[in-house]
Amino acid sequence: MAASDMTAAAYRDALRELGIGAGDEVIVPSFGPGAPADGVRLAGAEPVFADIDPRTFCLDPVSVSASVTSRTAAVLPVNVFGHPAPLDRLSELAERYGLALVEEARSVEDAGQVARRRAYARFLDSALKGVVVPYTEPGAHHLYVQYAVRIPGNGRPDRDAFARALRARGVRAEVSVPVPVHRMPAHRSGVLLPETERVAADTLSLPVHSGLTQRELTHVADACNALGGLL
Incomplete structure (x- = not known):
């Protein structure tokens, strides 16, 4: 999340x-x-x-x-x-x-870990096919706390099927935001947030933690590409 x-x-x-x-x-x-x-x-x-x-x-x-x-x-x-x-x-x-x-207070990130995540993100940006890789606004410094891709197709059903297929190939991907906050019981609201709904339905976070080896990262890309973006 x-x-x-x-x-x-x-x-x-x-x-x-x-x-x-x-x-x-x-x-x-x-x-x-x-x-x-x-x-x-x-x-x-x-x-x-x-x-x-x-x-x-x-x-x-x-x-x-x-x-x-x-x-x-x-x-x-x-x-x-x-x-x-x-x-x-x-x-x-x-x-x-x-x-x-009210700006969010941020903890100090380890520079080495951030550099490694960014390097992993650059690799995945160039290696992945069939999914929408993360966007970075010009001039922004993305920390890649999570590497969230968007799965083309019919939203949640295709995203969830993609995640299951990755797990079967040994890649643990996480649903980025299982439920938007305005859908939670404590905050349920009738407000229309079309982009929030679409992004929550089709995003999936791939592993980019600093403990990954290059071989493991390549396997992540190969597993995703083998699925072709759509199931």
């Missing part, structure tokens, strides 16, 4: 320090961890879910802008799978509407 280094309690405390609480709305992503939305509720405010950019999987500033109301007090962007949120554009938007921008 898309991980966040901030807990719900940390988000709650950050919002309370800004005086945000009952009667306020805070815009959060649905694709990723539940901590931002949970923290908003703990602060007494109401989470409002905005859609994502289908390339970076991060909050889409256009959707964020469309979600602003007279009650909106803040935006909580999240870095997804190691791709940074578009803070420059969101900062401009926050200034325009007079909103707080």
Whole structure:
């Protein structure tokens, strides 16, 4: 799953320090961890879910802008799978509407591990056929905490079949975001988030952890390519 280094309690405390609480709305992503939305509720405010950019999987500033109301007090962007949120554009938007921008606190990453993950990602970018490899916004520094590909086809059924076929070939791939946050019982909402729904249905995270050998990484690529992207 898309991980966040901030807990719900940390988000709650950050919002309370800004005086945000009952009667306020805070815009959060649905694709990723539940901590931002949970923290908003703990602060007494109401989470409002905005859609994502289908390339970076991060909050889409256009959707964020469309979600602003007279009650909106803040935006909580999240870095997804190691791709940074578009803070420059969101900062401009926050200034325009007079909103707080609560940036995610990040832990210090081991430079060697990050360099190795990036090297693995570059290999997979060039080796994989039949799946959509991760996109990196120009100028962004992707950490590749997860290497999430998109499986072409009919969404969840084809993605799940692809994952099962990889496991049969000895490759452990993980469903990136099993359930978007706005579909979870604690936050169930009727909001329409088409890109979030599509990305949640067809993404799969392939292993790129620093313990992999080049032989194992090549096997990951070969196993994916043998499936041709579609089953």
